[in-house]
Amino acid sequence: MALIETVNLCQRYGGQYVLKDVNLKVDRGEVFGLIGPTGAGKTTLLRLIDLIDTPSSGKIYFDGVDTAASGKLRFELRRRMAFVLQKPVVFNASVYDNVACGLRWRRVGKRATRQKVEDMLEMVGLSAYKDRNARSLSGGEAQRVAIARAMVVEPEVLLLDEPTANLDPVSAATVEELIARIIERRAVTVVMTTHDMSQGQRLADRIGVLMDGSVLQTGAPREVFSFPRSRRVAEFVGVENIIDGVIVSNEDGLVSVDAGGKTIQAVSALAAGERVCACVRPEDVILAVSPPSSSARNMFAGEITRLVSAGSIARVEMDCGFPLSVLVTKRSVDELGLEKGKRVYASFKATAVHIITKGKAD
Amino acid sequence: MAEIWNGFIRAIELIISLDPEVMEIAGRSLMISVTSALLAWAICMPLASLIHFNRFLGKRALINLIQTFYSVPTVVIGLFVFVLFSRAGPLGGFNIMFTPAVMVVGQTLLITPVLLGLTISALSGVDKSIVDTARSLGASGLQAAFVVVKESRFAVVAAVVMGFGRAISEVGVALMVGGNIKGFTRVITTAISLETSKGDLELSIALGIILIIIALAINLALNRIQQRS
Missing domain, CATH: 3.40.50.300 (P-loop containing nucleotide triphosphate hydrolases)
Structure with missing residues (x-):
């Protein structure tokens, strides 16, 4: 009790x-x-x-x-x-x-x-x-x-x-x-x-x-x-990348979300046609300057729009068809020569994407 | 001009030599006004708590009414007490007319509204979070009320000191119900009033200086209290 x-x-x-x-x-x-x-x-x-x-x-x-x-x-x-x-x-x-x-x-x-x-x-x-x-x-x-x-x-x-x-x-x-x-x-x-x-x-x-x-x-x-259950909770608990989209297919739990022309792959039980938000934590995204050969299902190219340093961590904001925030170490910024306007490749796993159905408490 | 100057010199002499008559009058003034202030506090503290801690219809109006009586003329209180305690009056049986006792009654009545009003605002001046904290720590309603009273203590003492100041400086009540009887009900203010009309400026000025010294002391005390709270 x-x-x-x-x-x-x-x-x-x-x-x-x-x-x-x-x-x-x-x-x-x-x-x-x-x-x-x-x-x-x-x-x-x-x-x-x-x-x-x-x-x-x-x-x-x-x-x-x-x-x-x-x-x-x-x-x-x-x-x-x-x-x-x-x-x-x-x-x-x-x-x-x-x-x-x-x-x-x-x-x-x-x-x-x-x-x-x-x-x-x-x-x-x-x-x-x-x-x-x-x-x-x-x-x-x-x-x-x-x-x-x-x-x-x-x-x-x-x-x-x-x-x-x-x-x-x-x-x-x-x-x-x-x-x-x-x-x-x-x-x-x-x-x-x-x-x-x-x-x-x-x-x-x-x-x-x-x-x-x-x-x-x-x-x-x-x-x-x-795993925030709604967009508002996601925003409040600090999920910075909340991308709106529609599920276009679900193959054995692997969904493809159409986000304004780009396709994000994620793990979810939701069926095609469902309007969703795809949440990606900035620390789960990996940045590279050349197309990476990783097994990550999601890979997007884009330009850095903003770079903000905060101590040993830097926040990179990029535009890859949708805005995406990425956290990298200050060291990576130096090693990769990251700066505003530079073209980079962001990748993240399908399991790093958390899918929220829309309309739920929205 | 010389007369005033001589009066002033003589007054200082009276004070420094601790002239028995001056000291006796000043002592009585202090005694009566301190008693009145304490009596008024004993009445106002529970009454103010009762008003502050209870919610009732017309509370605001009651507080406004109390505040109206802040500036009640002393002679009106004097008249009221006179009517009450004169031989034919409803409380004439006490037979205290023209005694220090009736002066205490009069001055207490005079300063009760001020003291009551100021005590209520002292209690409402205590932050609401004090009550919440006390209750959340397991205080009963009465215990929490006691905490508020305790928190307001400096402001309440300041109110009592102010009441004392009004009591010692008033002349209407003291004259009308005390009668300014030498050696019995004569106080500083009534003595000044009488001696001045008699032309004895020395005694008047000496008592006036003492009254101002008392006022100064009250002010200093108030300042100290306000700093502490």
Whole structure:
């Protein structure tokens, strides 16, 4: 049985749907990542799960119990969870008092409180700051206090709302490392939101893509990133080459897609006549300056239209009847003498192409 | 001109020598106004919380009404308290007319609207995320409300100090219900008013200087509090 389950969950503000028919299941001990662009409804969903807000319609089950039963029940269930808000919020009190508050509200004894708070401060690396006013801390430190304050009550569920979104890169890395340690060490179920897909990929066991208030796809990170089920998910998870076309033939699972006169071969069960998007990850494309003799089924010649260097990696954009982005190492750029206007050959395997039927959630 | 100058010199002497009469009047002023401010706080803190943390019809109108009473003339409060506590009045039985006690009642009434209004805005000034954080960490409704009250403490103290400032500087209530009885209900403002009309500028100026020093101290205290919050 899932620890948290939402059934047809809807939230409306002023007649507008912020969440629409969200059905999610999170198992005990799982790390579930909610990814989606800003404004997709991620925070709204977390607030509903934490039982801070009540949904317009739909149900939330916690450990099999319908949370709508009574205010008292919601309060008791809320005490089994802890929520770290996106903006680091600390009370105008010492770091120690901040971390201790959840225990005090639960009437935990003084000695036990001291022990737990000190252990937790040790874990987040803020023992030396325990007497300082939490308001005087930096954003990253404040977020660590917020995480310690949430974890000290030993929640069954930890809800994290974009825990690193408001932090500088160094603080963000520290906080993410702390979250990774918590996930590793403790038997806690985590639901976290992020618009940083790579963070979701690093931390989550399973990912849900939330866009415009609806969950478009859930699955293991690898599955979601490699096999997006719709064009919007593909765009969001960073598939840069999304080529529109029509399947012209299917021979034993090997389809030919006509993309404006060019034919792309891919592996799919879809039949001829189906309108599709062919997705190709830029890192799966190989570039050469002369026609390659590889076994790759797809090979296109074209001119480089743009070359952008980013550290040791360079992005090559070329026009081969359709625009195609390719990632190559900086070294390859030098060795192949790549530059704007140069004629190159791009090749990729049929298995590197992911086919999405059109109209599905489009 | 010489008279004013002499009055000023003599006033400084009165203050430096800690003249018993000056000190007694200043002490009483402080005592009555501090008591009024604390009493008003004791009334306003729970009342403001009740108004802030509950949703009800006419809340906005009630807050507007409270704000209207910020600038209620002191003599109107004086009249009101006079009518209430005079021998024939509904609370005449308490027999506290022309005592420091009734002055405290009057000044408390005078500053309650300001204090109430400012305490409500202090509570609404606390970021909404504070309540969410407290609730998400397992605080009950009451515990979360207490967190908000605690977060607003600097702004509330500033409000109390402001109320005290209004109480100590007013003359209407103190004169009308206190009666300016020497050695009993005479306070700085009523003494200045009487002594000036009697022509005793020295005492008036000395008390005036003390009042300004108190005002200055209040201002400094407010600044410090605002910096901390």
